Amino acid sequence: MGNPKAFLSVPRKEAGYRPIHDRIHDYGEVEQTLNSNDRRTQASRCMDCGVPFCHWACPLGNKPPEWNDALFKGDWQLAYELLTTDNDFPEFTGRICPALCEKACVLNLMDHNPTTNREDECAIIEHAFSEDYVQPRIPSRNGKTVAVIGGGPAGLAASTRLNQLGYKVTVFEACESAGGLLRYGIPNFKLNKAIIDRRIALLEAEGIEFKYNQNIDSTKLPKGYDAYVVATGTPTARDLSIPGRELNGVYLALEMLSQQNRVLAGMQFKNNELVNAKGKDVLVIGGGDTGSDCIGTANRQGAKSVTQIEIMPKPPVGPEDPNSPWPNWPRTMKTTSSHEEGCTRRWNINSLEFLGKDGKLTGVKVQEITWEPNPEGGRPIMKPVGKPEIIKADMVLLAMGFLKPQHPQFQDNVFVVGDAANGASLVVRALASGRDIAEEIDRKLSH
Template sequence: MGNPKAFLTIPRQEAGYRPVHDRISDYGEVEQTLNTSERKLQASRCMDCGVPFCHWACPLGNRPPEFQDALFRGRWAEAYQLLTETNDFPEFTGRICPALCEKSCVLNLSMEAPVTIRENEAAIIEAAFREGLVKPRHYKRNGKRVAVIGSGPAGLSVANRLNRLGYAVTVFEKLEYVGGLLRFGIPNFKLHKPIIDRRVRVMEEEGITFEVNHAVDLDQLPEGFDAYCLCTGTPQARDLNIPGRDLAGIHFAMEMLAQQNRVLAGQTFPDEERITARGKHVLVIGGGDTGSDCIGTSNRQGALSVTQIEIMPKPPVGHNPATPWPQWPIVLKTSSSHEEGCERRWSLSSTRFIGENGRVCGVEVEEVEWLPAPDGGRPQMRPTGRKEILKADLVLLAMGFLRPQLPALPENVFVAGDVATGASLVVKCIASGHRAAEEIDRYCTTGER
């Protein structure tokens, strides 16, 4: 630690977002960057805690005190080496991770100004690519082959780790591009897709084979592999089966988000298949990150209005005694998309869709109350009888995803990512890929699981 008092003299400085009036007209990344000098100053705020809770909170076991000290001293190559020992894809997590590490930072507890760990991480990997530090490496092969089914963050993580260990890895992707959730689920304004392409090129040069447009039947896995890893995510979205669900204009969130990303990649769709918010009143049902992404996309498409409703109560602002430090705080989150224009409401349950000429034109909602459970378990929901109708020409369902039910799998088949745990974070999927790669290596070398 170069300056043990930096956290007292240097305030937290975030790069921030591009101005709303500027970013709302395009799909470029909304987050800005600091210059090198400012970034080094931010890294100097890390106190190198004796017990680093940032390390404890990170699913990958990243070591922020170490790579931030190297960053502060201007040792970018060393910072890159330290960072990538634990994190295969800092260019992804540095953009879209909610930064569990920062919420557990001691400076978050003491002054509500944690070190900008996520932004520092992104700065390190971008400097590494810019300065030619990211070079394909070639590993001695061990003669064994592994098939990875799915190319999302978990699949890429498994493939990368096994390739380093000498396995010949083939990644099978049922869609037309590599990336899974990163490619189709996350808008370009949060993760520019050439960032994925750049990493995939490195992985290909290191010997990993990618087979796109190649769906795999779990009952007939490709032959010729010593082990398999299923990384197929949670493709089934949670539905809302209430009266009127069959009306036109009601879509799963991922249908809209994936199509928009395809459009930006150059694909075209007939007017009758195009899902667009242009000139419409949009209702997003679901208050999570996917719902937020729908808001940002709808505003960019030219929505007349956007409303987001959530069945759960409004979270506390700033602090929540139920989730004290160093836990992840359950508090009100305002994303860049929310800032761009959206009405947000809580404790609303949807009771029926209302249509006109076969298309949705509104949703009847009812206020609900959440009461503490007598046994201290999950709170109980109680309808209040207070109903109203919200105008909506386009309804986007963003209520989460269902965990897949897998058949009995052979001994040499492993699972990683959301397909194993249910929907989670990209950083957790990468960490799950690490664990799966270790399990596969142990199985292939010892025969034990």
């Protein structure tokens, strides 16, 4: 390491977010960037660990000590080459990854101020694009073909790896553009879609063929390919089947999020088709990242008020989680940029009934609950506390996760990857799954 003691004198410095009064009025990315000198200084904090747990924590096996050292020394091109050895799309993870590597950083154990790996990663890849380090790599072909069903993170990762190994890759995407959840689930204020377009253009220049608006039935895969990658994600959201679900004003989270992203891309919708929170009291049911994205989007659309409820207990306020100690991921209270922009948050709240008038939602009957240990083991028992109450709401957004898909018995040249195989998870895990499946396909087709 260039300066193995820098962590003793250099404090952690994050780029931070744009001011709330500024960012709340647009869909531009909320996160700011440090200048290159400050970024290199932050990279110097990566200490010469005996055991770098960041390697272990990252599903991709990312190696922050190596590329942070190159960044600190000003060798941006080497940093880029080291970074992309493991991570095919650092421009995505550098923006939206929860940075498991930082939670496993030895500095996080010492003083809860880990190296700024995620921001460093984003800076490296953006510098690489601006300096034209990123150029199309045209591989020699091996005469074999692979069909990838789904152009989300896992499908894209599998595609680029297979393409570089010499396979002719065709991506069949059900939507009008590639990206999957990156494009149609994650708001622009977290990931500008021009970042995705830039990468897709590069993949096309490298020889990957994209076919859009192709809703492929996994039981009727297109013929003529040597192998198939099923990367269809988790298309079915977890619904809430309680009385009043049919009322106008109750939506699945992605009905709002995907539509808003399409609107920003120039697509037009009729007024009666719009899922818009302007002037409404919005209730978000679900306390995860998707719920947070709904909050930020609702506020930007001009919601009158936003409330978020979660059926599970309030997580402990960090930075440490006794039940999941370092270097594991701490399940602590998370406050996102969207939460900072304004919402009421409540925990241990169970939804009982959607209430309405003349077919339109007016509120939700909820019940405060508590969780008690199950004497027989397994899931704790939910018990009501006090009396039910009504939360006023013109709009409800259901953000309770996604159902793990079920697949038929495939032939041995069909490989299920990412969320389609494992259920909804992190983008970085989908990328790792896509990369690993490409290696598995290559081993199979090479023999």
